[in-house]
Each structure stands twice: as C-alpha cells, then as structure tokens.
Amino acid sequence: MKTPVVTQNRILRDVLISIFIYALPVVLMLLSFKISGQRPWKHQTETTINK
Numbered sequence: 001m002k003t004p005v006v007t008q009n010r011i012l013r014d015v016l017i018s019i020f021i022y023a024l025p026v027v028l029m030l031l032s033f034k035i036s037g038q039r040p041w042k043h044q045t046e047t048t049i050n051k
Helices: 005-036
Strands: none
C-alpha cells in the first residue's frame, strides 16, 4: 500500500519542525557564548558540598 503524497508531505514537515525545535536551544546557547565571549568549558568551577 502506497502512502498518499499529502501524508508524506505532512510527515516531512513534522520531522523538519521537530528537528528545528530540538536544535534551537543548542544553537541559541552557542550563539550566546559567541556573543558574550564566555567559555564555561575552559574554567573549572568549585562545587560546595553541604555535610
């Protein structure tokens, strides 16, 4: 059974929207690092452990 063209187009559209929504926060984070000049992976942070 062949899938109708309309259904194929909707699936493709939904996949592209899902990829965009998934990648958007990562792209925005990298863009903010580029603009601000921050490199959090280069600096070791101290963690405080409450006992």
